[in-house]
Amino acid sequence: MSQPATGQIKLNAYMSGSGVQGDSWRHPEVDVDAYRNFERYRDIAAALERGRFHSIFFYDNVYADIDALPFHTISPRWDPLVLLSALAVTTRHLGLIGTTSTTYSEPYNVARRFASLDHLSGGRAGWNVVTSTAGGENFNLDAHPDHAERYRRAHEFFDVVTGLWDTWADDAVVADKATGQWVDRAKVRTLDHAGEFFRVRGPLNAARPPQGWPVIAQAGSSESGKDLAARVGEVLFTAETELEHAQAFRADVRARADRIGRNPNHINILPGVSPIVGRTQAEAEDKYGELLRYRDRNATLQALAAYASLGVDLAGLPLDALVPLPDKVAETNSHKSRQALILDYIRKHRPTVAQLYSRFTIGGHRILVGTPESIADDFEHWFTNGASDGFTIMFPSAPGGVNDFVDLVVPELQRRRLFRTEYTGRTFRENLGLPHRPNRHFV
Amino acid sequence: MSQPATGQIKLNAYMSGSGVQGDSWRHPEVDVDAYRNFERYRDIAAALERGRFHSIFFYDNVYADIDALPFHTISPRWDPLVLLSALAVTTRHLGLIGTTSTTYSEPYNVARRFASLDHLSGGRAGWNVVTSTAGGENFNLDAHPDHAERYRRAHEFFDVVTGLWDTWADDAVVADKATGQWVDRAKVRTLDHAGEFFRVRGPLNAARPPQGWPVIAQAGSSESGKDLAARVGEVLFTAETELEHAQAFRADVRARADRIGRNPNHINILPGVSPIVGRTQAEAEDKYGELLRYRDRNATLQALAAYASLGVDLAGLPLDALVPLPDKVAETNSHKSRQALILDYIRKHRPTVAQLYSRFTIGGHRILVGTPESIADDFEHWFTNGASDGFTIMFPSAPGGVNDFVDLVVPELQRRRLFRTEYTGRTFRENLGLPHRPNRHFV
Known part of the structure; x- marks a missing residue:
């Protein structure tokens, strides 16, 4: 099952709500106002589109660790869907992946929010399904629910959200001014879900998203996480530092998908990697040295x-x-x-x-300090050896770190025909090579 | 207490998630694609800014009545905050009021979402606090909670959300690159709320909104609604068809505010009105006749x-x-x-x-069919007689209905010095003449 990835490398850009990873905010090039200044994200997204990235990805959480605040930018954070809705207006091709917790949200609200983002962006929304690592204290609980309960809830949550998207046929809205018919009643139905965690009747109060479903992203890598990923994940953001381990993980998730009748090629495994790019190795090492000074x-x-x-x-x-x-x-x-x-x-x-x-130093993800050639060599090695379908780029700083990658590494990947030179699809799904999502109820 | 309003008329634009009221979608000028096409809203918002409107206001609900769907555009609806986040990018002055239910949301999520919208828009967010009219079937309930319970929850919800906004002092983020200090620990605190409906520790994972708090809008007019309005409302969208009743309502709410020590002048009561504007009365009547044909x-x-x-x-x-x-x-x-x-x-x-x-025909709101002069006469009469502080305009159709009002009625109001000719403030609060909201914990 350790099958080499086919086609070309997929690139996803990881963003935190404050613009940079960890302590990089101290780097001279970083605008410390990014936590409240949208223009920083607008400029980064424009650079990513110039670099033909598939998507921008906002991680999220639902708490602030007051003791970590003095020295860490982990809070404040933007609400991912507020930021992505704004970016939908300033971009044309980029996939827009937002994290929303299945532990600390209600599925009806989440289904509509992502449906709206998908309409707004012309079919470029993605939902990163997470069970969260903490937050109970802000949601009426004594503690964060345990791992098993969170994952049971995540599966059911996912079924409700996608079920709500499917309560409308793609062509349910008729909007015939002559007859006055707005919706074809036969093409909308209730969901009537009743499960362990949720009772949701439906239908959703939003038309079916242009992509059928927004793209489903997932980041869990535990056994429960892999099961969820194999069942629902289309873009997987993973933490892998060893080629062999990454190969085994990819083979494992693909095999799990295969066993439940899912096409493994619909899963894009994109491990995180933080590239520090120099025109020479020495320049890259210097940049890394400077970054480390601020950690x-x-x-x-x-x-x-x-x-x-x-x-x-x-x-x-x-x-x-x-x-x-x-x-x-x-x-x-x-x-x-x-x-x-x-x-x-x-x-x-x-x-x-x-x-x-x-x-x-970047949370378990690989750090590549090198030239465009050496970084492209590494990507090629991982990609052609079935360790990944592409990468989630965790820029060490911005905007310089983004521009370095877009202007130096992307052209090298394109020269090797490992990466596309133009967007070929209209929607995020099309750009990932994924089919429009069929509707379980309506053809 | 029937005190005439001071200053000038305030104008708020009511928008439904599908662009127009009720059946007006059948009007030839209306683009039926508005339920999925953002450009319609972008154009309307641009016209509103040209007309110096204070705000755009999106109503919302959290259910779809499947039997009403065939002939009514009430669903699908955009998520208001997705739409407003996009409009924040395309506008510069307009207040952005989104409805979010206190019955069917979690306060921690709501607090952050509006804080983010306030940062994104440079201080132009508004939250319309509603208890919703239905929706329990989509949120694990057998029935919509009763009126009293909904209002108890609304008060507590409001306290938690505003309390979370106040967990950060305005100047909590230090962002000193030299020392590495990100946040002043003494300027962030927990909330430690424990009430009937919510236990929320905090702090929020978002910096304090630029306005202190986003502007608080409210629409309830029952006894419980008036109490909530008097306590928290800064923009009130009401349904009033009789001058005397509107005067009494305004006096009542102002008196309630006064009794609890709130400045009544911080409450802007803006009854809904649907203007059908013609250059002559006959032209206006013709337009109204055409509108009625599609109802x-x-x-x-x-x-x-x-x-x-x-x-x-x-x-x-x-x-x-x-x-x-x-x-x-x-x-x-x-x-x-x-x-x-x-x-x-x-x-x-x-x-x-x-x-x-x-x-x-428009849900209990006044319909004014007339010339710019007669509509301005009516507005002046209501405003100078203490029946309102301005109006919530419910455009009968778009874009023509919006342009008619902006190009014909607004100049007439400006000629009478009843309405401003330029935006004078930077934030929505400033444009409404409301002070920056003080923080209960930090000076």
């Missing part, structure tokens, strides 16, 4: 220890100390796959604290 | 009977029959004030079916 190493080490539930104060150890092998690892209720990834790396490589930090 | 009289009569819980099939009566006086009127769980308005009119005027239809 808060201790905070990153503390976050890594927390992600992996190591139970060790990494920030308190000397940089050249070996990371101690954890003997007993606490069960985690979120970031299950991230925990496994970090523990796996520690057991396999026995790194020093400095090495662990350097490897995982 | 579905029977459906309107059925809706009126249902609104007022008359228990009579009005559509089954001859047009010249007197509307029977209802002896026992059923209690209604929604549209309480609308019910009273219609019953009041029937008791007072003893109309025929045709007269009732003609009076209430």
